[in-house]
Each structure stands twice: as structure tokens, then as C-alpha cells.
Amino acid sequence: MSDRRNERATVKDVAARAGVSPATVSRVLTGDYPVTATTRSRVQRAIRELDYVANAQARALKGAGTRLVAFVMEDVTGPSFAYVAKGVEHQATAQGRLCLICTTHGDPARELAVVEAMREQRADAVILVGGGFLNDEYRERMIQFAYALDKAGSRLVLCGRPSLGADVPTTVVEYDNEGGAYAVTSHLLSQGHRRVAAVGLARLDHTTSRDRMRGFTRAHEEYGVPVDQALLRAAAFTQADGCAATRSLLAERADVTGIVAATDMVAAGVYEALREAGRRVPQDVSVVGYDDIPLAANLYPPLTTVRVPTEELGRTAVRLALNPGEKQHVVLGTHVVVRESVAPVVVRA
Amino acid sequence: MSDRRNERATVKDVAARAGVSPATVSRVLTGDYPVTATTRSRVQRAIRELDYVANAQARALKGAGTRLVAFVMEDVTGPSFAYVAKGVEHQATAQGRLCLICTTHGDPARELAVVEAMREQRADAVILVGGGFLNDEYRERMIQFAYALDKAGSRLVLCGRPSLGADVPTTVVEYDNEGGAYAVTSHLLSQGHRRVAAVGLARLDHTTSRDRMRGFTRAHEEYGVPVDQALLRAAAFTQADGCAATRSLLAERADVTGIVAATDMVAAGVYEALREAGRRVPQDVSVVGYDDIPLAANLYPPLTTVRVPTEELGRTAVRLALNPGEKQHVVLGTHVVVRESVAPVVVRA
DNA sequence: AACACCAAAGAGAACGTTTTCTATCGCCTA
DNA sequence: TAGGCGATAGAAAACGTTCTCTTTGGTGTT
Numbered sequence: 073m074s075d076r077r078n079e080r081a082t083v084k085d086v087a088a089r090a091g092v093s094p095a096t097v098s099r100v101l102t103g104d105y106p107v108t109a110t111t112r113s114r115v116q117r118a119i120r121e122l123d124y125v126a127n128a129q130a131r132a133l134k135g136a137g138t139r140l141v142a143f144v145m146e147d148v149t150g151p152s153f154a155y156v157a158k159g160v161e162h163q164a165t166a167q168g169r170l171c172l173i174c175t176t177h178g179d180p181a182r183e184l185a186v187v188e189a190m191r192e193q194r195a196d197a198v199i200l201v202g203g204g205f206l207n208d209e210y211r212e213r214m215i216q217f218a219y220a221l222d223k224a225g226s227r228l229v230l231c232g233r234p235s236l237g238a239d240v241p242t243t244v245v246e247y248d249n250e251g252g253a254y255a256v257t258s259h260l261l262s263q264g265h266r267r268v269a270a271v272g273l274a275r276l277d278h279t280t281s282r283d284r285m286r287g288f289t290r291a292h293e294e295y296g297v298p299v300d301q302a303l304l305r306a307a308a309f310t311q312a313d314g315c316a317a318t319r320s321l322l323a324e325r326a327d328v329t330g331i332v333a334a335t336d337m338v339a340a341g342v343y344e345a346l347r348e349a350g351r352r353v354p355q356d357v358s359v360v361g362y363d364d365i366p367l368a369a370n371l372y373p374p375l376t377t378v379r380v381p382t383e384e385l386g387r388t389a390v391r392l393a394l395n396p397g398e399k400q401h402v403v404l405g406t407h408v409v410v411r412e413s414v415a416p417v418v419v420r421a
Numbered sequence: 422m423s424d425r426r427n428e429r430a431t432v433k434d435v436a437a438r439a440g441v442s443p444a445t446v447s448r449v450l451t452g453d454y455p456v457t458a459t460t461r462s463r464v465q466r467a468i469r470e471l472d473y474v475a476n477a478q479a480r481a482l483k484g485a486g487t488r489l490v491a492f493v494m495e496d497v498t499g500p501s502f503a504y505v506a507k508g509v510e511h512q513a514t515a516q517g518r519l520c521l522i523c524t525t526h527g528d529p530a531r532e533l534a535v536v537e538a539m540r541e542q543r544a545d546a547v548i549l550v551g552g553g554f555l556n557d558e559y560r561e562r563m564i565q566f567a568y569a570l571d572k573a574g575s576r577l578v579l580c581g582r583p584s585l586g587a588d589v590p591t592t593v594v595e596y597d598n599e600g601g602a603y604a605v606t607s608h609l610l611s612q613g614h615r616r617v618a619a620v621g622l623a624r625l626d627h628t629t630s631r632d633r634m635r636g637f638t639r640a641h642e643e644y645g646v647p648v649d650q651a652l653l654r655a656a657a658f659t660q661a662d663g664c665a666a667t668r669s670l671l672a673e674r675a676d677v678t679g680i681v682a683a684t685d686m687v688a689a690g691v692y693e694a695l696r697e698a699g700r701r702v703p704q705d706v707s708v709v710g711y712d713d714i715p716l717a718a719n720l721y722p723p724l725t726t727v728r729v730p731t732e733e734l735g736r737t738a739v740r741l742a743l744n745p746g747e748k749q750h751v752v753l754g755t756h757v758v759v760r761e762s763v764a765p766v767v768v769r770a
Numbered sequence: 771a772a773c774a775c776c777a778a779a780g781a782g783a784a785c786g787t788t789t790t791c792t793a794t795c796g797c798c799t800a
Numbered sequence: 801t802a803g804g805c806g807a808t809a810g811a812a813a814a815c816g817t818t819c820t821c822t823t824t825g826g827t828g829t830t
Contacts, residue, residue, distance in 0.1 A: 080572065080574070082817085094780090094818095095780060095781080095782095096778085096779060101817095123569060125541055126816085127816050127817070128543065129482045130478075130482050130816035130817040131816085132785095132817095133479050133817075134818045135785065135817095136817085147507070148506045148510055153503075157522070158497045158524075161497055165524075170538060172519055172520065173492075173506070173510065173521075174510075174514075174520065175507075175514075188474065192474055193477045193519065220472060224429050225429070311719075366500075370716060371721070372721030441809075441810085443811095444810060445810080447787070447788055447789085448809090454789095456809085457807090460808085475786085475787080476786055478786080479786035481787095482787075483789085484788075485788080
């Protein structure tokens with residue numbers, strides 16, 4: 073086992089070796105000040121020979137900024153988070169930033185600790201990904217975070233959740249959550265479905281759930297179909313919960329012909345429950361999801377769902393946060409991806 | 422738009438407000454030195470009133486270390502990476518560390534830049550996730566990284582790839598790649614399959630591919646079944662490549678009865694091609710995958726595959742790297758998860 | 771040939787902490 | 801009551817950079 077000694081070379085060491093002052097070494101490093109060709113090459117040789125690497129902390133301390141972007145989410149394994157993360161990471165490296173990743177597990181205490189840690193780290197931007205909670209205390213705390221970060225010279229970014237108010241210093245990158253739900257529900261209604269269930273949209277404490285529910289409701293209004301409260305089932309955004317909710321739904325309302333799942337993962341649970349019950353998709357029941365994760369195309373039958381521009385969401389979040397000149401509130405579009413999980417309703421004679 | 426001024430309070434400000442010296446504030450903060458109760462509360466009040474947050478960079482510079490752990494992979498969206506990341510993140514926060522995430526896209530130049538950046542950041546550990554390339558130049562560079570990081574007081578961790586040599590200062594957390602491939606191939610052979618194809622295992626430049634191929638070969642030897650070279654198909658670890666490779670396989674060798682896919686994503690591609698060709702799983706062709714990502718259970722029919730302890734891999738990587746006292750080379754086990762994608766081969770009369 | 775000027779390099783302060791060393795005060799012991 | 805000691809608190813250095821201010825030396829102008 074190595075002893076992990078700490079013998080890194082410093083600017084001073086390089087300077088001594090090259091026979092110049094530390095200031096000159098720094099100037100060679102940053103290249104913003106004239107240095108003789110011979111001096112420069114002497115310094116560069118010393119750097120190579122000592123395998124010198126600059127100390128990012130010292131640089132940041134001196135005022136250069138940390139060049140860190142923080143990415144905060146509930147859980148790393150959420151299937152669409154990876155794509156947002158990809159977008160964030162791409163844009164961050166494109167703009168010379170490193171990416172910090174943190175999870176909250178939906179725990180307010182942990183969230184507080186995380187944002188505190190980001191303040192300590194002096195991250196250029198703190199990107200909150202995914203829906204937010206609909207509760208006043210939570211909202212208040214977020215607003216405080218926004219001001220605290222702003223005061224510390226960094227930026228709170230809401231990625232995939234609505235604004236906290238026009239005057240709060242945040243960057244907001246949303247997508248048209250309601251519009252997507254409206255479109256995909258309309259797709260179902262247009263195929264003649266009149267008893268359409270919503271699985272996972274009944275959570276009233278979450279922005280994502282609420283907005284998708286709004287789209288569901290609006291589509292029904294537009295088609296003049298009353299929303300049947302007994303067809304609304306709560307479920308967390310997981311396959312297991314989607315499956316359980318669908319089981320109970322089928323037990324009570326066997327007449328359902330279409331199901332809108334809150335997310336593709338929930339839809340996977342819906343499929344599972346339908347298969348157990350011996351109901352075929354789409355012949356007996358049509359199903360639609362939301363998010364368009366890779367799983368959707370691999371379900372059997374391939375799932376009709378709503379495309380969310382996850383990667384673009386991440387890229388945009390970083391770009392806006394780092395370029396104060398740009399518009400700090402953007403709404404990206406969504407659209408329906410038609411696959412094979414929806415069929416016209418059969419009219420029973 | 423806010424003007425992003427930079428008016429954070431410092432220890433000095435807090436000291437002035439509390440009417441004490443900076444040293445005393447620091448002592449209240451770290452709590453490792455006796456401070457009068459009244460002084461302490463005066464300082465704490467000043468901290469609250471000024472909303473003071475310590476500067477992590479200054480602390481790190483003073484010698485406290487950065488408390489950063491870096492997580493380096495090819496691509497954030499790789500389905501099993503998320504689970505390794507989860508393990509890393511959990512263990513890192515449990516040990517009071519923050520998580521840096523970087524991607525290389527398999528590009529050696531970018532990889533070099535990333536490791537350089539991690540050296541600048543003085544990360545406590547740099548965790549390389551996923552298989553490595555089998556080429557001497559690459560291996561040499563990795564060895565150099567290991568020494569460079571070691572010299573800088575941090576640790577290179579190989580997570581899911583074999584050691585670079587016993588004397589190289591690294592931490593290695595592998596899983597039994599070959600054993601899993603051996604077991605799952607044996608499972609197929611035990612069901613009477615004798616013409617078993619390997620899709621995606623023919624890449625000879627990658628440790629993951631090579632080790633899984635070894636298990637495939639060893640199982641064949643044990644069963645006395647010669648490996649048919651024409652049944653070995655190269656493919657990247659993606660669905661698209663798996664599909665394409667299977668198409669060409671089916672076109673040339675319609676007599677295949679079993680397929681070992683290099684990964685579950687490749688298996689999804691195999692399913693796709695089989696469906697196109699009108700071959701049923703498992704009645705006409707049995708298929709097995711590797712990794713046991715959530716997708717595997719949702720494919721139709723559910724995929725028999727090899728469970729890789731991804732999350733534990735990540736947790737262990739961090740734990741070992743941060744605790745020099747522990748054994749610095751660990752091999753975790755794998756096991757076959759039997760689902761419904763394998764059937765006994767039908768004996769043609 | 772004297773002077774001004776410009777390019778190049780060095781000296782030293784500063785960033786915000788922590789930590790060692792030193793100073794002060796009150797109290798206990800002899 | 802003098803001396804010493806323990807408990808607190810302050811002063812100042814240090815971490816590794818960058819940057820401002822000087823200094824130096826060479827060149828061009830008159």
C-alpha cells in the first residue's frame with residue numbers, strides 16, 4: 073500500500089527550477105502577459121520536469137471563481153435524469169466547468185444541507201432538476217435559497233419546474249408539461265375512448281403531477297367528456313406503484329378502455345398489471361406514458377408517450393445560468409410519439 | 422436580472438460584528454478549542470445575522486483537503502452507470518464527500534483532460550467506471566495517472582475493470598465478469614442448445630467484452646461444444662448495434678437456437694431483430710443478456726440475464742479509496758437471474 | 771550623448787481560512 | 801502575597817495562486 077504522501081510541486085518550485093520568479097511562472101501559465109520566448113520555454117520545461125499541476129483551490133481563492141456547476145436531483149437512477157445530466161455535463165464542459173452532483177432523496181433536510189454545501193463550494197450555478205413540491209414552507213425555503221445563492225454570486229436554476237415568482241433571482245428552464253399531457257390524452261380521446269383512467273396524476277403536492285393532470289383535465293373538457301373521479305389513481309412515479317394502482321383500478325373499474333400513466337415507468341407498471349389480469353394492450357386497453365425514456369420503445373407493445381427534451385433541458389439550464397445576458401426563463405416544447413399502445417375503442421353492439 | 426454582486430461575509434466580518442478576533446470565530450466553527458459560552462453565542466449570532474458560509478476553497482487551501490470524489494465514465498446515460506453512481510454518491514456523502522462527475526466519451530484526449538482536471542481539483546479519489554481498453558499505450562497512460570494521482574495525495578480507483586499490475590498504486594473493485602458469462606452460457610447449454618451465438622463479445626479491445634467472452638468459451642469447453650466462429654458477432658454495447666449484428670447473423674445462420682448478448686441493451690437489439698424476422702423468444706430462439714438493468718425485466722418476454730452488483734460496486738469503490746487500511750482489491754460476485762427468455766431446445770426428429 | 775519610453779521580470783500584497791505562538795487574566799497553592 | 805498554572809483570546813504566519821506595483825535594462829529620438 074502506498075503511503076499517500078503529499079509532494080506536489082508549487083509555482084515556487086517551478087520558479088526556482090527555471091530560475092525565474094513565481095510571477096513569471098504564473099504569467100506563462102495564464103499567457104496574458106508578454107514573456108520572452110526563451111523564458112517561456114525554460115518555465116515550460118520546468119513544469120514538465122516537475123509534473124506541475126496548478127491548484128484549483130488556490131486559484132479560486134484568488135478570485136478566479138470555482139468553475140463548478142452543481143446538479144441537484146432526488147435520485148440519480150431516475151431514468152430521465154441521466155439525460156438531463158448528459159445535457160448539463162456537455163454544456164458545462166463546453167463552457168469550461170466541472171460538474172458536482174448531489175441527491176436529496178426528496179428529503180427537505182438533505183436538500184437544505186446540499187444547497188448549503190453548494191454555497192460553501194461557491195458553485196457558479198445550482199441546478200435543481202425535476203418537479204418541485206407544492207407546499208408553502210418548501211416554496212419559501214426555495215425562495216430563500218435563490219436569494220442566498222444570488223448574494224453569494226451564484227445562480228439557482230429550476231430545471232423542469234415552474235418559476236417561484238417573477239422577482240425571485242432564478243433561472244427557469246421548463247418544458248410544456250401540461251401541453252404534452254393535453255396532447256396525449258387528446259390522442260386517446262380521439263380514438264373514441266371515453267372511460268380513461270389517470271394513474272399517478274392524482275398527487276396534488278407535486279408540480280409535475282399537477283401540471284400533467286391539468287392537461288388531462290383540459291383534454292377532457294375540450295372533448296366534452298366528464299372526468300370520472302373514480303378513474304383517478306394516485307401512485308409514486310415508479311413501476312411498482314404503477315402496477316399496484318392499476319391492479320386496484322382494474323378490480324373496481326373493469327370497464328376502463330384507456331389509461332394515461334404519469335410517466336413511462338408508471339406505464340411499465342400498468343403493462344405489468346394488465347398482463348396479470350389478462351388484458352391485452354392495445355386490443356383491450358390502450359395505454360400512454362410520459363417522458364419517452366428508452367424503455368418506452370422496448371415495452372411490448374411499444375409505448376405511445378410524450379417526448380420531453382431532457383438533454384436540451386440540461387444544456388439550456390447551464391447555458392442560461394452562465395450567460396446572464398440571455399433570457400432567464402424558457403419553456404421548451406413537448407410532443408407525442410405514436411407507437412403501438414393505442415387502438416381505437418371497439419364499439420360494443 | 423440580478424447583478425450578481427459578490428458580497429459574502431467572511432470570518433473577519435463575523436469577528437468584527439461579534440467583537441472578537443478571526444481566530445475565535447474559526448474556533449467556534451470547528452469546535453476543537455475551548456471558547457466561553459457567552460463568546461460562542463455572540464459569534465453564532467453574528468454568523469446567523471450575516472448569513473455567513475465558510476469558503477470551501479480557502480479551507481482546502483489551508484490543508485483541510487477538498488473532500489471531493491471524482492466519478493469518471495464514458496457516458497452518463499449508460500443504463501448501469503446510474504446505479505454505480507448511486508452507490509458512489511451514497512458512500513461519498515456518508516463519508517462527508519461531494520461528488521464530481523465527468524465523462525470521456527471514450528475519447529483518450531478527453532480522458533487525459535479529465536484526469537488532469539481532477540489533479541487540479543485535488544480530489545480525494547478518482548473513480549474510473551466501466552471497462553478499460555486493451556491497448557498498451559492506453560494501459561501505460563493509466564499507470565502514469567495512477568502514479569501522478571498517488572503523488573498528488575489522491576487515489577485512482579478502477580471500478581469494474583481489472584488491475585493494472587500489483588505494484589501500481591490503485592484501488593480495484595471488480596466483479597466476476599467471466600464467472601457470470603460462464604454461468605449464463607452454461608444455463609443455455611444445459612437446456613440443450615448447441616448452436617449458441619455471441620453478439621457483442623467479439624470486441625477484443627475491451628476488458629468487459631474480453632472477460633465475458635472468456636466465460637462464454639469456458640462454458641463451451643466444459644460442455645464439450647466447439648465454439649463456432651461464424652456465430653461470433655461484434656457489436657458496440659448499444660441496442661442499435663445489437664439489432665444490426667443479429668440481423669446479419671440471422672441472414673447467414675438461421676440455424677442458431679441460442680444467443681448470448683454482451684449486455685442487456687444489446688439483448689434489446691437482439692429481441693428487435695428476432696421480432697422483425699418473425700422468430701419467437703424463447704420458442705424459436707433463446708436469449709440471455711448481461712447486467713440486469715431494469716429494462717431486462719420489462720422486455721417481452723422478461724430477459725434471463727446476469728446480475729451485476731452495480732450499486733455495491735460504487736459504494737465499495739469509495740469506501741476502499743477513502744480507507745487506506747482496507748484491502749485495496751476486491752472482486753464482487755455475479756449471479757444468473759432466470760426469467761422467461763430461455764427454453765429447452767426442441768429436438769427435431 | 772542624454773533622455774524618455776517600452777518591454778520584461780521581480781517584489782510583495784491579497785484572497786479567506788486555520789493554526790501556532792504569545793499574551794492576558796483570574797485563581798490556586800505555598 | 802508572590803509565583804505559577806490553566807483557561808481564553810489575540811496576533812500573525814501560512815496555504816498556492818494572481819495581480820498590482822516597481823524595477824531593470826535595452827532601444828529609439830533628438
